[in-house]
Amino acid sequence: MKHIHIIGIGTGNPEHVTIQAINAMNAADVVFLPVKGTGKEELAEIRREICERYITRPGSRVCEFAVPQRQTADRTYTQSVDVWHGEVARIYRELISGLPENGGGAFLVWGDPSLYDSTIRIIERVRQETGLDFDYSVIPGITSIQALAASHKIPVNLVGKPIEITTGRKLARDGLLTDSTIVMLDGEQAFAKIDDPDAEIFWGAYLGTKDEIVRSGRLGDIATEIQALRAEARQRQGWIMDIYLLRKGRDFEE
Amino acid sequence: MKHIHIIGIGTGNPEHVTIQAINAMNAADVVFLPVKGTGKEELAEIRREICERYITRPGSRVCEFAVPQRQTADRTYTQSVDVWHGEVARIYRELISGLPENGGGAFLVWGDPSLYDSTIRIIERVRQETGLDFDYSVIPGITSIQALAASHKIPVNLVGKPIEITTGRKLARDGLLTDSTIVMLDGEQAFAKIDDPDAEIFWGAYLGTKDEIVRSGRLGDIATEIQALRAEARQRQGWIMDIYLLRKGRDFEE
Numbered sequence: 001m002k003h004i005h006i007i008g009i010g011t012g013n014p015e016h017v018t019i020q021a022i023n024a025m026n027a028a029d030v031v032f033l034p035v036k037g038t039g040k041e042e043l044a045e046i047r048r049e050i051c052e053r054y055i056t057r058p059g060s061r062v063c064e065f066a067v068p069q070r071q072t073a074d075r076t077y078t079q080s081v082d083v084w085h086g087e088v089a090r091i092y093r094e095l096i097s098g099l100p101e102n103g104g105g106a107f108l109v110w111g112d113p114s115l116y117d118s119t120i121r122i123i124e125r126v127r128q129e130t131g132l133d134f135d136y137s138v139i140p141g142i143t144s145i146q147a148l149a150a151s152h153k154i155p156v157n158l159v160g161k162p163i164e165i166t167t168g169r170k171l172a173r174d175g176l177l178t179d180s181t182i183v184m185l186d187g188e189q190a191f192a193k194i195d196d197p198d199a200e201i202f203w204g205a206y207l208g209t210k211d212e213i214v215r216s217g218r219l220g221d222i223a224t225e226i227q228a229l230r231a232e233a234r235q236r237q238g239w240i241m242d243i244y245l246l247r248k249g250r251d252f253e254e
Numbered sequence: 255m256k257h258i259h260i261i262g263i264g265t266g267n268p269e270h271v272t273i274q275a276i277n278a279m280n281a282a283d284v285v286f287l288p289v290k291g292t293g294k295e296e297l298a299e300i301r302r303e304i305c306e307r308y309i310t311r312p313g314s315r316v317c318e319f320a321v322p323q324r325q326t327a328d329r330t331y332t333q334s335v336d337v338w339h340g341e342v343a344r345i346y347r348e349l350i351s352g353l354p355e356n357g358g359g360a361f362l363v364w365g366d367p368s369l370y371d372s373t374i375r376i377i378e379r380v381r382q383e384t385g386l387d388f389d390y391s392v393i394p395g396i397t398s399i400q401a402l403a404a405s406h407k408i409p410v411n412l413v414g415k416p417i418e419i420t421t422g423r424k425l426a427r428d429g430l431l432t433d434s435t436i437v438m439l440d441g442e443q444a445f446a447k448i449d450d451p452d453a454e455i456f457w458g459a460y461l462g463t464k465d466e467i468v469r470s471g472r473l474g475d476i477a478t479e480i481q482a483l484r485a486e487a488r489q490r491q492g493w494i495m496d497i498y499l500l501r502k503g504r505d506f507e508e
Binding site for chain 1: 268274507
């Protein structure tokens with residue numbers, strides 16, 4: 001039976017890659033590399049560098065494929081995601097069909113396959129909708145949450161306290177609910193609308209890469225600076241990936 | 255100046271270790287290995303195996319040290335943690351004092367240093383309370399959350415939805431609040447008290463090790479089986495580390 005490895009590769013630093021990921025890459029006949037179009041060339045470059053650095057298996061191939069853009073016009077968020085998954089599933093199906101009999105393929109996933117990534121969902125969809133005969137395994141990778149905390153040299157949680165991981169969309173709607181709130185996928189800079197005198201922010205962009213920027217401080221003091229930095233960096237690079245932790249309270253407060 | 259590396263080593267599978275972690279271990283003159291007393295010998299064994307497998311620097315030393323137990327009698331939870339941190343800080347101070355001038359030391363941390371681990375806090379405390387002159391860096395590692403999701407081959411979040419990471423103590427007190435709730439540090443099996451016909455559980459123990467056990471299903475159907483499995487495994491091994499995801503709802507429900 002064909003086997004697919006869904007491999008987390010960390011967040012931009014090729015040294016985030018685990019030994020398990022390297023072994024899985026080398027167990028595959030073909031490594032599939034997504035290319036997400038203009039402005040994101042640097043991400044494809046990092047994936048290529050990881051392949052060049054770590055793949056040592058003779059005769060293994062790297063196969064690049066274009067990822068379609070999610071179309072949002074006249075669709076709710078979940079509809080747009082669902083339709084987009086369907087399009088990506090058709091591409092995955094072709095890639096998997098093209099593998100040699102009993103061969104192995106690998107999909108490299110930014111960060112970790114379990115966190116705000118749909119490779120697992122889409123691979124399941126291919127299995128269920130096409131009857132294509134293959135199995136798959138998942139290899140964990142370093143997430144941007146961990147890269148953020150490492151760069152700031154902080155624990156994410158307060159002692160014994162919970163953590164919420166959420167999206168910019170939801171933070172904008174519900175406000176700050178937990179002592180430690182990690183916000184991902186925030187295109188609208190929802191942090192700037194939080195009016196809480198106790199909140200601190202730990203922000204990072206391009207984490208793990210040579211362009212990494214981090215800032216921290218009282219949210220009220222530095223929200224404007226971060227917005228300006230973010231806009232400028234996005235203009236310069238043509239794209240941005242950022243993440244932040246909002247924190248209230250202190251360790252050992254009951 | 256002396257330099258301390260706080261290194262996440264993953265959750266039991268020596269292949270969880272990243273290239274960055276291997277390089278940091280090899281940048282240190284001394285690697286400090288915590289030994290947590292009887293019953294947890296296997297954890298010390300895994301740390302030793304990681305050192306043997308990956309440390310190649312000539313002349314580097316591995317130094318084992320005993321970690322005191324947290325005393326809970328007549329103390330609140332946070333008091334007991336605070337006092338315990340103070341005791342560990344005195345040990346860290348001695349270890350760091352013993353490093354050669356401008357030398358490097360490494361602390362290996364189970365999982366990731368940012369998640370329910372206090373090495374960063376205690377190292378900061380040593381710096382602030384003793385005036386000892388050193389700096390430190392943090393290297394992220396694979397957490398048991400990621401190992402759990404990889405073994406179950408599932409994303410942790412539903413599409414576009416948030417995640418809560420919490421403790422057994424808090425789940426028991428507050429109940430199930432979020433679509434996807436990860437529970438760590440649950441000695442009291444709080445999941446068994448959740449009465450929610452929609453909840454699914456994805457449970458794992460000894461993740462990443464040869465003794466890994468995973469179970470998933472509707473919480474109401476398998477809570478009793480997991481309690482029995484857990485008690486039996488704990489009896490057999492002398493210790494247990496487990497974690498689970500409770501999930502309600504489905505992808506693409508608005």
